[in-house]
Amino acid sequence: MLKGPYFLFSLAAVLLAVVLLPGPVGPCSSDASQPARLSLAMMAWTMLACNVVWIGWHWAGARALAPAGLVVLLAMLMLCNGRLHPPLWRLDRTSLSMAGAGAIVLLLAIPISASYYATERFANTAFDMQGRLRHWRQVLAMQPSDWEDQLFGMGMGSFPATYYWHNPAREVPASIAYAPQNSAPGNYYVRxxxxxxxxxxxxxxxxxxxLPVQPATRYTLALDARRTGAMPLLLVHLCQRQLLYAQNCxxxxxxxRLPQPNARVNAWQHYEVPFDSGSLGAGAWxxxxPVQLExxxxGTATSSVIDIDNLSLRAPxxxxxxANGDFAQANNYWFFSSDHHHLPWHIKSLALHLVVETGWCGALSMLVLLAxxxxxxxxxxxxxxxGQGALACVAALLGFLVVGLFDSLLDVPRIAVLFYLMLLCALLQPPPPLAAESAPP
Structure with missing residues (x-):
């Protein structure tokens, strides 16, 4: 059975829609009946507004009064706008597009801003900023002081190697290298x-x-490994990973196994491990x-290496x-990630990245091009x-530069190509409009 507030809300909505229909409606069909139509519309609108507040208060108490009042206020503003000549805004294609875009932004922003991850990031803003400033000071300290490097930089992509050899904390970041087998030309392994x-x-x-893993399936992992001592340990996981962080590993x-004392130096050892995928890979398409092999x-405080080759994961x-489990194609089909400690690979500032890797000449040239x-x-x-294309290009470049305040961006080749293509489009002059041909006499 329909309850009273909902019945009154539905009745008011139907009455308001009928009264506001263009053209003659019912007995109110003449111009003389226009005041009567407006009176009915105001009554229906008032009933609708009161029921919005009533229903909100019934379900959420006093906390719902402010949001419900805001909705009523917005409706009143729209009503007043319709009485202006000309109105401040019109319900046309442009306004609907802007309203739709705003609704999409709100739908994305509300759950993200209210999530645990966003709350933690906002709470740690001051701590993160101190870490960035400390990292930037270390980057400037690692830059060579000779005039060639100051003017023209150390070269694109040189920062990871510079950090590896010259970081002030004397850390040895983890590394991945692809090396050829001396005994088998053309065969590679990963170190x-x-x-x-x-x-x-x-x-x-x-x-x-x-990997295209299926749930509740028995797989067999096989690989060849070698190391010179008890360290490092090899960690192998199957994890769900959308973009950055792993879950449900x-x-x-x-x-x-430890190297045998009587075995020849650097002998390969073969391993095969069966396991069950569990719930990984479950769910609709x-x-x-996505499921990734990691x-x-x-190791310990001292860096150590382990070599891997002939990596295989087979279904029943x-x-x-x-793909490319023997690493014959080096890093094809493979990616690398340091989930949280990634400062050894990024300067985390677009401006400082340009100064360090391209020098002051490169940074000033980029500034001139952007201006x-x-x-x-x-x-x-x-x-x-x-106008529309230019504004879209401006928005894209501004968004890139805003993110570049606290990220390098140009150290990712695909993103760098997109940025330079966008900058090239902005620098290209559009062709002048064709002059109208003069009419024949």
Whole structure:
């Protein structure tokens, strides 16, 4: 049975819609009946507003009065706007597009801002800022003082090597290298080096590959490994990972054997480990989180290495899931990630990144290009023919620069290509409009 407030709300909504329909409606069909239609509309609108507040108060108490009052206030503003000549805004294609875009932004922003991760990041803003400033001071201290490096920089992509050899804390970051087999030309293996500091969660360097894993399936992991001592340990996991952070990891119980005292130096040892995938890979196609294989070397305060080759993950039917498991194509199909401790690979500032790797000449050249692109885009934005495209380009470049305040960005080749293409589009002058042909006499 429909309750009283809901019945009154529905009745008021239907009455308001009927009264506001254009053209003659019912007995109110003449111009003389226009005041009567407006009176009915105001009565229906008032009833609708009161029921909004009533229903909100019934379900949430006094906490709902402020949001409900805000909704009523917005409705009153829209009503007043409709009585203006001309109105301040119109219900057309442009306004609907802007309203839809705003609704999408709110739908994305509300759950993200209210999440535990966002709350923690906002709470640690001051601590993170201190860490960034300390890292930037260390980066400037690692930059060579000779005039060639100051003017022209150390070269694109040189920062990770510079940090590895010259960081003030004398840390030895973890590394991944692909080396050829001396006994088998053309055959490669991967060398995982553990970090040379106290490695906790998130401070390991992980080698990743996304795999089409099925739930509740028995798989067999096989690999060849070698090391010179008891360290480092080889950590192997299957984890769900959307982008940055792993979750619901299934560890694979792989225990490496110690090198035999009488074995020849650097002898390879073969391992095969069966395991069950559990719930990994479950869910509908769009809702199923990607599953990745993760390899990492974990050691002590002293860096140590382990070599891996012939990595394989087979389903019960013999199907191979890992691509380039023998590393013959080096890092093809593989990615690497240091989830939390990634400062050894990034300067974390676009401006400082340009100063260090391209020098003051490169940084000033980029500043001139951005200023010139901004002036041209603003000049094009006032034209009817090119205004929308210019404003979109300005928004894209500004968004890139805002993120670049606290991130390097240009050390990722794909993102760098997109940025330079966007900057090139901004610098290109649009062709002048064709002059109208004169009519024949």
């Amino acid at each position: 995982l080096a553990s970090p040379g500091y106290s490695a906790g969660y998130g401070e390991l360097l992980r080698l990743l590959q996304r 299934a560890p694979i119980a792989l225990r490496l 769009l809702l199923r989180p 390899l990492a070397a974990s 039917g013999g199907e191979e899931l890992i 010139l692109a901004g002036l041209r885009l603003l000049r094009q934005g006032v034209r009817a023919q090119t």
